[in-house]
Amino acid sequence: MAETVRPIHPLTTDEAWAFTASRASATTFFFDFDGVLSPVTDDPDASQPVPEVLGVLERLADSVARVAIVSARPVSFLRSRFADLDHVDLHGLYGLEVWHDGQVVTEPAALDFVPAMTELADQARTELPAEILVEYKRLSVALHYRTAPDQGRTVERWAHEQAERLGLRIQHGRMVVELKPPVDQDKGMVITEGVRNAGCAWYFGDDMSDIKAFDALRAREAVDPAFFGMAVAVANPETGAEVSSAADLTLESPDAVAAFLTEGLRRF
Known part of the structure; x- marks a missing residue:
């Protein structure tokens, strides 16, 4: 049987699903969690995937x-939401942790920073305004100012001071600043490795860090004429325009993602 020709961007969803169905055995689907499979919440611990997911x-x-x-959340958090899914891999903390085949693998270079992150979280709770939610993730610390957007500059300034003092890296997100180890690992690198042997891949994201994942799909297409990548943005009022402009398709919410996948699976 003749090989299906890769469709050319931009393309319709029908074309994308048809090609994907023809390459199902060589296709990978990647999803961010917050804003894609779950609505973004003021309290990160309260986030749950939408019922259909x-x-x-x-x-x-x-x-x-x-x-x-592929999420900024720790694997332990993702496991608490997806424990019943035996055949879904979990990449936590931008890929510093991976759950695959029943085991967690942690990037060794990041483990040295656990004590520093513990101290940093305590320091943040002491020095930052009380409205700032400090999320300790063992290998990183996220500073959420969603409930106090007027404190954004204060949080940004404090985070950059600590990053310089401790030799950490900054990751910006939706109403959040995250301090993480100076280890070369991000969503783009996860996708680059994840599509190495794939014939087709989709990535669903909603935040600035997801653009690197979109770029990884484009890069793979550039070097492999047989590979097809589909970048899907999930719209939001904070980073939606920039993320959507980098994507092939935009969906309006996590509920819309579930409905889109349900419809697409009928093509298989």
Whole structure:
């Protein structure tokens, strides 16, 4: 049987799904968590995937080569939300942690920074305004100012001072600044490695860090004429315009993502 020709961007969703179905056994689907599978909440610990997500991810994992979640959340958090999904890989903390085949693998170079992150979280709770939510993730510390947007500059300034003092890196997100180890690892690198042997891949994201994942799909297409990548943005009022402009397709919400996947699976 003749090989299906890769569609050319921009393309319709029908074309994208048709090609994906023809390459299902060589296709990987990647998803961010917050804002993509779950609505963004003021309290990060309260975030839950929308009700339809678990079922649709399970069906998707049965239909394609691989399904993975690539998130700033720790693997422990992702496991608490997706423990029943045996065939979904979890990349936590931008890939510093990976859950695959029942095991967690942590980037060794990041482990040296656990004591510094513990102290940094305590320091943030003491020095930053009380409205700032300090999320300790073992290998990183996220400073959320969603409930106090007027404190954004204060948080940014404090974070950059600490990053310079401790030799850490800064990751900006939706109403959040995250301090993480100076280890070369981000969502783009996760996708670059994840599509190395894939014939087709989709990535669903909603934040600035997801643009690197979109870029990784484009880079793979540039060097492999047989590879097809589909970048999907999930719109939001904070970073939506910039993320959407880098994507092939924009969906309006996590509920829309679940509905989109449900409809697409009918093509398989």
